[in-house]
Amino acid sequence: MTRALLAAASAVALLALGACGDNNTATRSGIWAAGSSTVFPFATRVAENFQRTQGGAAPRVEALGTGGGIQAFCQGVGPTTPDIANASRPMKKSEFELCQKNGVTDIVEIKIGYDGIVIATARTGNSFNFRLEDIYLGLAKDVPGADGAFVPNPATTWNQVNPALPNQRIQVYGPPPTSGTRDAFLELGMAPGAKLIPALAALADADKERFETLAHTVREDQQWIDSGENDNAIVQTLTRTPGSLGVFGFSFLEQNMDTVKAETINGVAPSADTIADGTYPLARSLYIYVKKQHVGVTPGLEQFVMEFMSEASAGRGGYLQDRGLVPLPEDQLAAQRAIAQALTVMTAPN
Missing domain, CATH: 3.40.190.10 (Periplasmic binding protein-like II)
Structure with a gap:
């Protein structure tokens, strides 16, 4: 197949996937997190532990950079967009507005630790x-x-x-x-x-x-x-x-x-x-942004987020500290864990 035909076939496939992404009832077999290269080793470690204990499809974690991950996250709701954006800075107002414009209206911001x-x-x-x-x-x-x-x-x-x-x-x-x-x-x-x-x-x-x-x-x-x-x-x-x-x-x-x-x-x-x-x-602080509209649709998403914020993971002496994460103080970790558990939706950044 010529390069031009390959490009055309790829474009058709992407359009088909995009159409599927509009269908909120469609599912993906595993969790998908994308974004910060700094958060990548932490998210990968959580994914490894989650897959080992929960079974099922291994979570997919990609290092696209914070900006790239949030851009992908904000493209819409559905299986062709990530469930989680990993970020080594807070989401910008312009990014939040892009999410809202594309129907990503319920975003949960969780601080996972420091770097x-x-x-x-x-x-x-x-x-x-x-x-x-x-x-x-x-x-x-x-x-x-x-x-x-x-x-x-x-x-x-x-x-x-x-x-x-x-x-x-x-x-x-x-x-x-x-x-x-x-x-x-x-x-x-x-x-x-x-x-x-x-x-x-x-x-x-x-x-x-x-x-x-x-x-x-x-x-x-x-x-x-x-x-x-x-x-x-x-x-x-x-x-x-x-x-x-x-x-x-x-x-x-x-x-x-x-x-x-x-x-x-x-x-x-x-x-x-x-x-x-x-x-x-x-x-600086490190974050994950969770697409609440995918909870209950992407299998295991809520459980993955709670594993990320568990004492064994994000707590002092947890396995993420072994990877280089500086843990939140106990009171801050408890507050962020409560946000994760309640899936409290963030307000627009200033």
Whole structure:
């Protein structure tokens, strides 16, 4: 069959599946979760345990990035859309509105625990203590110039950004725009760092939209390199590329402590304690979004969600902590478990 015929056949198949997706009574044999590469190993571990204890079809878990997972989740109701979106940031207002527009009207938001975003190097590399402003000044596409105007970032080494940093080229491997890790890195690292620079602090008050553009746009001159949704690939790159740095989730750091190390930010190293208490500047919450309209239609969905939030899974000392998840405090976990049990529908994000 020619490539054109294959493409046409694929298009017809997709249209047929889409038509099935409009039928809320249609079923799928197994649970489907898609989204964050950071949440992926946790969801996979829950899926393995759920399938072993419950039997039946193995849950399908895909790492599409937070944005990609939520986009798929919000396409509609039915077997051709995921039951769960895994996310390493909260759902955006625009995403919520897309869901509503496509008939996904009952969404349950559940916080499953914490993670941190780390800036790491190979264990044999130089050590860094970044200030938040160093992150912006090193990685932003445009920075304030000598005359106050914004210019393309001229820094090529870290000591040009801050003399206290090593004289090492700026080469950072990080997640792509579809990644929740990328979004969180911009919100927790780049934007707060920008606000510590007087010209940008003034702009944040005078022209918020312009500030957001400057604070959320990374370099495009190969000093920042998009490396796909697979955080493990970034970890492996650091060991193969001396002098480079990587941006990825704390859970991947814990799994690779023999080969990589995390750098400090404002003098604070990422750890389970500093992430849980918020003293580490790049700490964040992790979420799953459940399509309530699929409960009772997709076999085992409600039970899968409760397994995710069980004490044995998400609790302190649970098997997800072994994978690198920083557990919620007991009172917060109890509150999120109550949301999961009642399937309490979220309200629109601000």
